[in-house]
Amino acid sequence: MLQFLTSGESHGKCLLAILAGIGKGLFIDNQEINRDLARRQMGYGRGGRMTIEKDRVEILSGVDNKGRTTGSPVTFRIPNRDFKIDTLPVVTRPRPGHADLAGVLKYDRRDVRDILERASARETAARVAVGSVCKQLLRKRGVEILSHTLAIGGVEARRTPRNFRDLRSRAEKSPLRCADPAAARKMVQKIDEAKKAGDTLGGIFEVRIMGISREILADRAFLARLTSGIMSIQAVKGVEMELISGLGSNQPQIFLRGAMKPLATLMKPLRSADIRSKKSVSAAVERSDVTAVPACGVVAEAMAAFVTSKYCIERFVGGNLCQTFL
Ligand code: EPS
Numbered sequence: 001m002l003q004f005l006t007s008g009e010s011h012g013k014c015l016l017a018i019l020a021g022i023g024k025g026l027f028i029d030n031q032e033i034n035r036d037l038a039r040r041q042m043g044y045g046r047g048g049r050m051t052i053e054k055d056r057v058e059i060l061s062g063v064d065n066k067g068r069t070t071g072s073p074v075t076f077r078i079p080n081r082d083f084k085i086d087t088l089p090v091v092t093r094p095r096p097g098h099a100d101l102a103g104v105l106k107y108d109r110r111d112v113r114d115i116l117e118r119a120s121a122r123e124t125a126a127r128v129a130v131g132s133v134c135k136q137l138l139r140k141r142g143v144e145i146l147s148h149t150l151a152i153g154g155v156e157a158r159r160t161p162r163n164f165r166d167l168r169s170r171a172e173k174s175p176l177r178c179a180d181p182a183a184a185r186k187m188v189q190k191i192d193e194a195k196k197a198g199d200t201l202g203g204i205f206e207v208r209i210m211g212i213s214r215e216i217l218a219d220r221a222f223l224a225r226l227t228s229g230i231m232s233i234q235a236v237k238g239v240e241m242e243l244i245s246g247l248g249s250n251q252p253q254i255f256l257r258g259a260m261k262p263l264a265t266l267m268k269p270l271r272s273a274d275i276r277s278k279k280s281v282s283a284a285v286e287r288s289d290v291t292a293v294p295a296c297g298v299v300a301e302a303m304a305a306f307v308t309s310k311y312c313i314e315r316f317v318g319g320n321l322c323q324t325f326l
Contacts, residue, residue, distance in 0.1 A: 002310040004130045008078075010120035011085040017076040017126040019062075019133060021313065024071035026140075028133055033057045036132040036298065037078070037125060043294030044175040045152075045191040045201070047287055049122075052082045057129050076129040080122075088113060092276050093284040097264035104275060112275065112284065121234040121292065124299040131302020134309040141312065143211040145305055146171065147297030149178040150257065153190035153201035157183040164210050164253070177205075177294035195290045198268025202235070202261045205297035207304050209254040217243055217252050222311045229303035230258045233296060237261045256304060260296045263288055 001021050008015035037055035055078050062074030091112035094100030103115030135145055146164065148171035150157050157180035161167045170179035178184040194201050207230070216222060223241060230239045238259035246252035265288035272283035289295075 002306070002313050004127075004306065006123055006126035006130075008080075008123070008126065009085055009117035010080070010122040011082055011088060011117060012080060013083050014080055015078045015123065015126040017130050018073050019076070019130050020073040022062075022069055022074060022133065022137065022309075023313070023317075024069055026069045026133070026137055027067055028059065028063055028069065028074070029136060030057055030059065030067075032136060033076075033129050033132040036128050036135075036302070039172075039177075040125060040128045040295050040298040042175075043177060043292065044188055045195075045289060045291035046295065047289040049082065049287055050289075053080065055125050074133065076126065078125050078129060085113075085117060088117075091116065091284045091286075092274050093272050093281050094275065095264050095266070095283045095286070096270045096272055097261070101275075110276070116286065119234070121295075124234065124295070124302075127233075127299055127306075128302045131299075131305045134305035135301070137309050138211075138305055138312075141211070143209065143308065145207060145209050145301050145308075147177065147205055147207045147301045149174075149176050149184075149187075149294050149297060150204040150206050152176065152178075152187040152203035152291055152293050153194060155183055155186045155190055156204075159183075164208060167208070177297055191290050198266060199290075200263040200266060200288065201291040201293070202259070202263075203291065203293035204257055204259050205293055205300060207256040207258070207297065207300045209256075209304055209308060210251055212252060212254065212308065214245065214252050216311070216315075217245070217254065219311075222307075223254075225307050225311065226254065226256060226304060229307040230256055230300050233258070233260075233299050233303060235260050235263060235292075236296065236300075256300065258296065258300055260293050263290075263292060 004019045006017045041050045058077045060075040062072045099119035100112045146168040160179040171177045176184045227239045236258045240257040242255040244253040269283035
């Protein structure tokens, strides 16, 4: 069975992920993981933290001296340059719409910091490392995954290439990972306006999975797992799926569209209540992004790759990946 677990706080020493069940014999390309980590950090509208960090992975276990998996769990470590959790101030004013209040109630904490450091979307860097390995595995079976931005702050991409490879290459060249340059220019304006107003923007990203068989495409349990993988990402509030059966020479594809809400961490904070004094106050202000929709697409690629790999391993090799799958 393929499974992963992440740990670590936004300003802790590092982020960690353990991926178990990937099997033996897969060459892991660390440079490719680092490229995916860099893609997650990019995007117009990201905040100051992305200028501090330069996410790079170290693999601590599960590979031999040639970089091939041995069958043991693979451990990934991404150090945080901004490691300062022990000196950060106590937070008592939860941000409406974030995990702060629900977290302090659930875990009975008196410092919102204990919640927000783990609830931060920085955790998604660990998921991207895991997903990057899953993409490497799937590529060996002819499965490719892309993502691109469909909308930010109500501005929609309308003129995007139909062809998988053209769409991917256009999206990768765009500062917003948006394949419609005219729409991307309008999105940039919207982001500048929102930044001035101390506001944040949500939007829609799309993931496309190409190269899976029609048999897999028809399995509803797999499709349901894919949607829940996307829904598990921080700030994603809706998911839509479209299946392209690919009659004739075209290959079948799965399109997954995710709706990301505007980030709850605002520079112009909403009203809140102090959890100690119970007085009405403004919510705490933490560093934030204006938008993270382009990054969310990269995270969604990772989740789609993990769910697809898990399904293929469990279905075709009885849960134990061996050389024949590769
Ligand atoms: C993020 C790192 C965070 C935020 C953002 C995503 O950095 P810090 O914890 O230093 O503020 O920039 O997370 C949020 C805005 C949020 O509300 O969770 C990252 O690495 O993606």
